Amino acid sequence: MENLIGLNQENMGAISSRVEKPTYNRDSITTSIVHIGVGNFHRSHQAFYAHELMQNHGVLDCGICGVGLMDFDQKIYKVLKDQDGLYTLMIKELDGTFTAKVIGSIVEFIFGPENPSAVIEKIAHPDIKIISLTITEGGYNLNEGTGKFDFSNPLIQQDLENPEAPKTVFGYITQALKLRKTRGEHGLTIQSCDNIQENGEVAKKALTEFIKKAEPELVDWVQENVSFPNAMVDRITPVTVAEDIETLKEKFQIEDKWPVVCEPFNQWVVEDHFVSGRPAWEKVGVQFVENVLPYENMKLRLLNAGHSCLGILGALHGYNTIDQVATDKDFSKFLKDFMDVEVTPTLGSLDGMDLDAYKQTLLDRFQNVYIKDLISRICLESSAKIPIFLLSTLRDQLKGNQNIDRITLVIAAWCKYNDGVDENNNTYEIKDVMKDTLIKAAELSHKNPIAFLEINSIFGDLVNNDVFVNAFVSALNKVRNKSIKDCIQEINISAALV
Structure with a gap:
């Protein structure tokens, strides 16, 4: 296909005449958020809100470092690495029209299985104020019948026996929080973005139960220095299919190996409980409430x-x-x-x-x-x-x-x-x-x-x-x-x- 341009930072000048691109200087962004579980929903929702805050209000302290912990995360890791963290968001209206914009808020990505210590060090970095999660409803490792943390999970057992080489989100976060405590760093917020009632409380329960067994001396520090606000998230975001990739090529002559398709509707309602501060998301439509x-x-x-x-x-x-x-x-x-x-x-x-x-x-x-x-x-x-x-x-x-x-x-x-x-x-x-x-x-x-x-x-x-x-x-x-x-x-x- 003639005039096809690959999506990456170097090609932003040429792409800008075809779709909306980031107008902010991505080199000036401060990464304050580590997001675990970079899938389509995160890219249509939280990363979108961060982009809008940078694009429309010049707030550059809400950059995102994506983290993949599962073997299947290697694909998105490679795609975003090749594209400098950039991807195209295709917003499809009810009348069939759609707008396309390049999102630039994901400025780093670490693949855990390849470099576990890098993930732990990143979460422990003093610039990080929020760990956000989209790990699916089942990722919190709670038995639906009893509500208790499932310590029989082989991966959990592995993390308990080999804390320096974790496999699960709980093992990674625990070791990072342990480093923050040891180094005298400030606390942070763990922000669940999964479809679970009282998702913050669920995240708190699961992580606390793991820490009690893995690093019991860390429990008091977490209770005093880590917050877990509940949130409601909403945006229908289907699986990306080959047709979406081809549409970008045909209509805009852009080669994006993994664009994201979503509906125009988006909603994020959050309890305003962030122990180390948060981006001014209310400027881009996020609703902060006392009880979600x-x-x-x-x-x-x-x-x-x-x-x-x-x-x-x-x-x-x-x-x-x-x-x-x-x-x-x-x-x-x-x-x-x-x-x-x-x-x-x-x-x-x-x-x-x-x-x-x-x-x-x-x-x-x-x-x-x-x-x-x-x-x-x-x-x-x-x-x-x-x-x-x-x-x-x-x-x-x-x-x-x-x-x-x-x-x-x-x-x-x-x-x-x-x-x-x-x-x-x-x-x-x-x-x-x-x-x-x-x-x-x-x-x-x-x-x-x-x-x-x-x-x-x-x-x-x-x-x-x-x-x-x-x-x-x-x-x-x-x-x-x-x-x-x-x-x-x-x-x-x-x-x-x-």
């Missing part, structure tokens, strides 16, 4: 749960992307009723929030046909997502003796999903850290439906709730003997008759 819990509940139980509902049901029907499911009138009706009837009663007071408008916004966002969010991405690691996004609502509805028809159907559909084949006899891979357990339980449920609910780390004591168990057995029988669309239509019709 109501916002978390709303987002996790509506948006994230809605995604899981559409993903699981759509996968069985044979759809490939979320917009396909959301624009199907039967599935969209089911989702709207799920949000109105089964979720909204559990949300409590949301002062100043137009909940009906928010739910309509979610439906519009799910139906954005230009985002093409893959169902396979939404169903990824569902064993970590279902307890957070759906089972919390289920428990609240059970306590109030309220309707659980739709949420139970989704859980039954998830059981069937783990059979690994859709209704058109197309197979798919179960991508989940608990896939062996899930697949085995789904297989056993053909003869004993309750077998799936006996996965204690997911369902806990729900297997003892007769109302739920009876509803689940009935729903599982339906999804195994009828099409998922028939099951949904049956519920939709029943609701219309009430």
